[in-house]
Amino acid sequence: MAPRLKLFLPLFIFVVLAGFLYRGLSLDPMALPSALIDKPLPAFTLTALADGRELSREDVIGEPALFNVWATWCISCRAEHPYLQQLADRGVPIYGINYKDEDEAARRWLRELGDPYRANIVDREGTLGVDLGVYGAPETYLVDAAGVIRYRHVGVVDDRVWRDTLEPIWREVQAMGEQP
Amino acid sequence: MKARLLALGALMLLSIHAGAVIETYEFSTPALEARYQLLSEELRCPKCQNQNIADSNAPISQDLRRLLHQQLEAGASDEEILEFMVARYGEFVRYRPAFNAATAVLWLAPLILLLAGVAGLLLILRGRRDGAAALTEDDQAQLATLLQTPEKDA
Secondary structure (H helix, E strand, O other): OOHHHHOOHHHHHHHHHHHHHHHHHOOOOOOOOOOOOOOEOOOOEEEEOOOOOEEEHHHHOOOOEEEEEEOOOOHHHHHHHHHHHHHHHOOOOEEEEEEOOOHHHHHHHHHHHOOOOOOEEEEOOOHHHHHHOOOOOOEEEEEOOOOEEEEEEEOOOOHHHHHHHHHHHHHHHHHHHHOO | OHHHHHHHHHHHHOOOOOOOOOOOOOOOOHHHHHHHHHHHHHEEOOOOOOOEOOOOOOHHHHHHHHHHHHHHHOOOOHHHHHHHHHHHHOHHHEOOOOOOOOOHHHHHHHHHHHHHHHHHHHHHHHHHHHHHHOOOHHHHHHHHHHHHOOOOOO
């Protein structure tokens, strides 16, 4: 290496390091990629919150939908709830997965705060949660008409998350469903 | 006063282990229990990252421990159990992830850095030796005269 170029070595190292650190500022170290993207929604046989009838995978797939993991013990779910209601009012089908919760508390929550869900799957033991790779609530899965998981969002879904991340995939999934 | 300080110091040295995990599982054989210990220390809690599921009291770790116990009692092999966990939570869930395209950088980076360091060191050392031997004949002659002629100021 020419001696002149050698002088720029510290600057070069600084730029590389600064580049990595700058990238690090906007990364969420807790975020994990889901292992289930582009995999089918796992099979399950669980009860419905409303009437206790049996629900399985076949009952909830067939059109694109959101699957929202929630619980009454989850504070962020309460913050998320009004926005889910808005999405439901706009015609987005949402299924709830009531995760490790008590049925009575969950029914009361829906009576008091409104019910944006098509149906609620009672996952009291967290078995469906484990099959989905859930590690906390709220989490929201975007599932296409074929029952394939297309996206998973960990944390609260709000207007920004919907516009920036979920809606583009939602449109794509819907367009796919319309073509035979 | 001194005795009090000593007592206080001694108290500070005491640490009470409060991180104990509550539930215990019954195993049909001690071998299964040993594998349970090993696997639960090797599996990482997805919620409270940087803890393994043996140490963590997060609900998800309780679930994973319960599943681990069930699967061990059902006769699953270590590979089957790890596969089950990785299929749901990704390679992240293992403290020793399998070697594949996604984890290659993780496994190889230390080796590559070490090799780069050794290569850099060799380059520097060689540069020094070459530098010492790099005097031309003219330089040598000049050096010889400089060494022979005493300095005028001296």
